[in-house]
Amino acid sequence: MSRWKELPTELHPHVHQLIVRLRRLKDRDGLSTRQLAARTGYSARSWQRYLNGRSLPPREAVEAIARYGGDDPTRLLALHEIATERWAEGRNVTAVGAPVTPVPTPAEQQPYGRYPRALVAAGAVALALSVSTAVLLAVQLADARTQLADERAGMVGATPAIVSESLVPVLYTCRLEQRDGRWYAGLSRTTDTILAYTHVGPVVAEAQCLLRRAGIAPGEIDGIFGPQTQHAVERVQKREGLVVDGVIGPHTWKALREAAAK
Numbered sequence: 001m002s003r004w005k006e007l008p009t010e011l012h013p014h015v016h017q018l019i020v021r022l023r024r025l026k027d028r029d030g031l032s033t034r035q036l037a038a039r040t041g042y043s044a045r046s047w048q049r050y051l052n053g054r055s056l057p058p059r060e061a062v063e064a065i066a067r068y069g070g071d072d073p074t075r076l077l078a079l080h081e082i083a084t085e086r087w088a089e090g091r092n093v094t095a096v097g098a099p100v101t102p103v104p105t106p107a108e109q110q111p112y113g114r115y116p117r118a119l120v121a122a123g124a125v126a127l128a129l130s131v132s133t134a135v136l137l138a139v140q141l142a143d144a145r146t147q148l149a150d151e152r153a154g155m156v157g158a159t160p161a162i163v164s165e166s167l168v169p170v171l172y173t174c175r176l177e178q179r180d181g182r183w184y185a186g187l188s189r190t191t192d193t194i195l196a197y198t199h200v201g202p203v204v205a206e207a208q209c210l211l212r213r214a215g216i217a218p219g220e221i222d223g224i225f226g227p228q229t230q231h232a233v234e235r236v237q238k239r240e241g242l243v244v245d246g247v248i249g250p251h252t253w254k255a256l257r258e259a260a261a262k
Contacts, residue, residue: 185209
């Protein structure tokens with residue numbers, strides 16, 4: 001087990017939580033930073049900075065250590081998105097969960113006076129709600145993935161699954177065919193179902209198949225509308241001149257079903 005240094009006290013709690021999770025993955029496999037670098041493609045010095053809280057690891061590094069550690073990257077990637085948003089804020093925290101209260105100078109107080117307590121309280125409530133919402137979405141996404149995996153295990157009956165570091169569960173198969181100038185993947189024939197972040201099911205898998213056929217990788221064809229799928233949708237929308245909102249509606253379905261393969 002590595003003897004870790006204490007993380008900087010100014011880190012935001014979500015950044016602190018992400019780094020602790022990454023440290024546990026490294027310790028569980030007993031890897032040195034050099035071995036970790038060889039497996040993930042990021043240098044040993046980079047991992048020293050990431051694991052000691054001196055810089056925030058990129059999304060690809062988090063996904064790499066999760067996969068090589070035999071862990072499901074979905075929850076880690078969701079936590080990484082939250083930590084990225086809070087990284088700058090973490091520099092203004094003196095201890096986990098203890099924000100620094102700035103002292104206004106006389107010049108700042110003269111034109112505006114003191115902020116009303118009600119305004120400060122409203123800001124604190126809004127911040128707490130936004131953090132709670134982000135955490136809830138991350139948990140929902142991870143729970144949806146677990147539920148789909150359980151359903152798949154029930155369908156295969158007595159055939160046991162072999163769990164290993166290299167196992168990548170594929171819940172849906174793309175069976176692409178073209179009819180009347182439109183492409184279908186055998187999972188849904190919808191042209192107007194609204195799909196957005198955290199939605200799950202075969203309709204999402206249909207969209208993922210069409211995204212992959214269009215040359216934009218959405219991640220695994222797992223029927224989970226997660227961060228990678230959302231980014232892929234935004235790329236298609238930008239390429240096709242649509243409104244870039246990461247939500248699949250009638251116009252995006254039309255673009256996916258009629259897009260030429262890349």
